[in-house]
Amino acid sequence: MKRFFGFVKKEFFHIIRDPRTLVILFGIPIVEIMLFGYVITNELKDIPVAVLDKSGDEVTVEIQNKIYSSGFFLRGGNLYSEKEIEKAFRKGHIKQVIVFEADFSEKLEKEGTAHIELITDASDANTASMIVSYTNAIIQDYMSYRNRQLQMPLQINVETRMQYNPELKGSYMFVPGTMALILMLISAMMTSISIAREKELGTMEILLVSPLNPLQIVLGKVAPYFGLSIINAITIVTLGNLVFGVPINGSIVLLMTLVMLFILMALSLGLLISTVAKSQQQAMFLSMFVLMLPTILLSGFIFPIENMPWLLQVLANIMPPKYFIIILKNIMLKGTGFEYVWKETLILIGMTVVFIGLSVKKFKIRLE
Amino acid sequence: MESISIHIDDVSKTYANGEGISNISLSVKRGELVGLIGPDGAGKTTILRIITTLLLADKGMAMVEGFDCHKQYKNVRRIIGYMPGRFSLYQDLTVEENLKFFATIFGTTIEENYELIRPIYSQIEPFKNRRAGALSGGMKQKLALSCSLIHKPSVLILDEPTTGVDAVSRREFWEMLKGIKEKDIAILVSTPYMDEASLCDRVALMQDGKIMQIGTPAHITSQFAHTLYSVKSENMYAILKSLRTYPLVHSVFPFGQKLHLTLKTGDAADAKHFLQTQGFEEVTIEQIVPNIEDCFMELMSSKKTEV
Numbered sequence: 213m214k215r216f217f218g219f220v221k222k223e224f225f226h227i228i229r230d231p232r233t234l235v236i237l238f239g240i241p242i243v244e245i246m247l248f249g250y251v252i253t254n255e256l257k258d259i260p261v262a263v264l265d266k267s268g269d270e271v272t273v274e275i276q277n278k279i280y281s282s283g284f285f286l287r288g289g290n291l292y293s294e295k296e297i298e299k300a301f302r303k304g305h306i307k308q309v310i311v312f313e314a315d316f317s318e319k320l321e322k323e324g325t326a327h328i329e330l331i332t333d334a335s336d337a338n339t340a341s342m343i344v345s346y347t348n349a350i351i352q353d354y355m356s357y358r359n360r361q362l363q364m365p366l367q368i369n370v371e372t373r374m375q376y377n378p379e380l381k382g383s384y385m386f387v388p389g390t391m392a393l394i395l396m397l398i399s400a401m402m403t404s405i406s407i408a409r410e411k412e413l414g415t416m417e418i419l420l421v422s423p424l425n426p427l428q429i430v431l432g433k434v435a436p437y438f439g440l441s442i443i444n445a446i447t448i449v450t451l452g453n454l455v456f457g458v459p460i461n462g463s464i465v466l467l468m469t470l471v472m473l474f475i476l477m478a479l480s481l482g483l484l485i486s487t488v489a490k491s492q493q494q495a496m497f498l499s500m501f502v503l504m505l506p507t508i509l510l511s512g513f514i515f516p517i518e519n520m521p522w523l524l525q526v527l528a529n530i531m532p533p534k535y536f537i538i539i540l541k542n543i544m545l546k547g548t549g550f551e552y553v554w555k556e557t558l559i560l561i562g563m564t565v566v567f568i569g570l571s572v573k574k575f576k577i578r579l580e
Numbered sequence: 581m582e583s584i585s586i587h588i589d590d591v592s593k594t595y596a597n598g599e600g601i602s603n604i605s606l607s608v609k610r611g612e613l614v615g616l617i618g619p620d621g622a623g624k625t626t627i628l629r630i631i632t633t634l635l636l637a638d639k640g641m642a643m644v645e646g647f648d649c650h651k652q653y654k655n656v657r658r659i660i661g662y663m664p665g666r667f668s669l670y671q672d673l674t675v676e677e678n679l680k681f682f683a684t685i686f687g688t689t690i691e692e693n694y695e696l697i698r699p700i701y702s703q704i705e706p707f708k709n710r711r712a713g714a715l716s717g718g719m720k721q722k723l724a725l726s727c728s729l730i731h732k733p734s735v736l737i738l739d740e741p742t743t744g745v746d747a748v749s750r751r752e753f754w755e756m757l758k759g760i761k762e763k764d765i766a767i768l769v770s771t772p773y774m775d776e777a778s779l780c781d782r783v784a785l786m787q788d789g790k791i792m793q794i795g796t797p798a799h800i801t802s803q804f805a806h807t808l809y810s811v812k813s814e815n816m817y818a819i820l821k822s823l824r825t826y827p828l829v830h831s832v833f834p835f836g837q838k839l840h841l842t843l844k845t846g847d848a849a850d851a852k853h854f855l856q857t858q859g860f861e862e863v864t865i866e867q868i869v870p871n872i873e874d875c876f877m878e879l880m881s882s883k884k885t886e887v
Contacts, residue, residue: 213685214687215684215687219681220683221681222670225672225673225677226672226673388867413666414664415669419685421633421657421660422682422685422686578634578635579629
């Protein structure tokens with residue numbers, strides 16, 4: 213045991229004395245959460261929209277007012293003919309043009325229907341479809357408001373409620389995702405690099421020719437990073453809560469326990485990488501390649517897994533972050549208890565056991 | 581047989597690229613300092629790594645203090661002190677932290693074994709709060725030696741400890757080894773420097789994965805079959821070239837400021853006469869006692885002619 217603590221102490225010295233390690237450990241998580249929280253957001257805000265109003269009556273003005281006061285759209289100016297539409301888009305500033313047909317309110321009164329044309333810049337497809345659906349919703353909203361005044365005999369009112377994230381905030385989605393990404397990267401990368409460094413500098417040779425057994429070396433490497441990763445996780449949850457208002461509706465104890473489990477899983481994955489990597493650089497590339505891209509792309513962090521081709525869905529199922537993100541969302545946003553995440557927890561435990569087992573088995577007690 | 585500490589018998593090991601060592605047998609007694617001498621790539625490190633349990637031999641047996649280096653590697657690792665060829669301490673830890681760390685992982689303390697390392701460690705103790713990376717080459721060696729001795733090993737394995745170290749530190753280092761040897765520790769050291777051979781109790785001359793000759797330095801030099809002359813003159817390069825055309829020459833090598841020459845037949849006078857006919861007037865030729873390097877060159881060239 214004394215040997216083990218001696219080893220852990222040495223690891224702490226390495227971490228504390230290397231400014232680069234410190235920056236990676238504590239700088240990156242904060243920067244990353246801020247980046248993901250602020251930059252990569254799929255909420256609409258202040259989209260410039262122009263109007264071609266051929267009618268100019270009270271109804272069209274009312275609709276425009278409703279659209280512009282929603283907070284999603286900005287006045288992008290008025291157009292006066294169809295020819296100007298193309299030009300307005302070409303300038304690149306306007307994202308949508310709303311065209312009201314002539315005699316709008318009259319038609320609405322007499323025939324019961326009137327047409328609005330939404331022309332949207334779809335060079336960014338996702339944003340375009342969101343703009344359209346937001347605009348649509350506002351117009352529908354206006355219509356139902358009008359209909360209520362008219363006392364229509366039959367009508368179906370669809371009321372939607374976005375459960376757990378009523379305002380559809382992107383940060384609700386990104387905080388769990390970023391947390392998975394950061395913990396995965398930091399834990400796995402740092403352990404694999406630190407073991408690879410011992411190999412590269414030749415100190416592993418001396419460690420091997422000592423009474424330390426593989427388990428002591430491996431655990432001694434993992435322990436300090438385990439502690440630091442927990443600090444990281446706390447930082448991320450706190451930042452998410454204070455800066456982006458992401459709630460923690462469930463039990464904090466349960467949340468932290470499962471966070472620790474995930475960290476352990478990531479660390480053991482790092483160990484496994486280090487048994488393969490011969491140099492620090494190799495370890496870093498492997499961690500990046502094996503961990504970062506799949507975590508971002510296949511974990512359901514940004515792109516929904518349900519929409520992927522089945523092969524990628526199968527792949528996504530063996531990505532540990534997927535389960536962690538499910539757990540995080542359940543506990544943080546839905547506030548559910550362990551009974552709803554035990555399956556994911558079990559999967560993570562299974563993966564951890566496999567990774568640790570493999571690393572200890574693959575740990576070379578000799579040089580090649 | 582009682583006092584034999586390291587014993588390897590008919591050990592071979594081939595790497596994927598075809599290099600390796602073949603049929604190496606060697607033993608080191610307690611309190612004996614044995615040197616493995618040979619150029620880079622001769623297989624010195626491979627032998628040391630097999631003894632330190634870092635590599636497995638393809639064939640043959642290696643034992644340290646009665647423990648098999650393959651099957652009982654855990655026992656071997658407890659009693660062995662190893663200093664790899666590269667400086668392998670933690671550069672970001674201080675001198676004292678390094679020593680403490682190695683003491684801890686061997687389950688001991690600096691105080692417990694201070695007596696053994698005192699002659700060495702006391703020299704670098706004034707710098708104990710300095711990071712190991714900031715030490716000079718000589719001091720690094722002293723620290724590495726201290727670390728490899730901190731657990732009172734019964735066997736000390738040193739892989740080219742003096743490579744890249746200045747001449748004064750090198751001499752000091754060998755003095756230290758003599759001190760350690762007196763504590764009844766078996767020492768096996770590898771070095772590419774022939775001049776260090778005379779400091780060993782016994783030496784094994786290695787080339788291309790084989791031990792060419794093994795014995796005390798005196799024994800090896802006494803085996804030198806030829807009479808050795810040293811040739812000194814102004815224009816060494818021209819003389820070397822000219823002597824290589826002389827049919828009576830057995831071997832001639834530049835050796836520092838001089839040439840070392842052996843002849844098939846004849847004596848110094850014949851050689852001098854030949855050089856004079858070649859137009860070299862100011863030449864001194866005298867008979868000298870061969871050293872290990874001469875023996876090494878001789879062994880190497882005779883091996884080449886065999887092939």
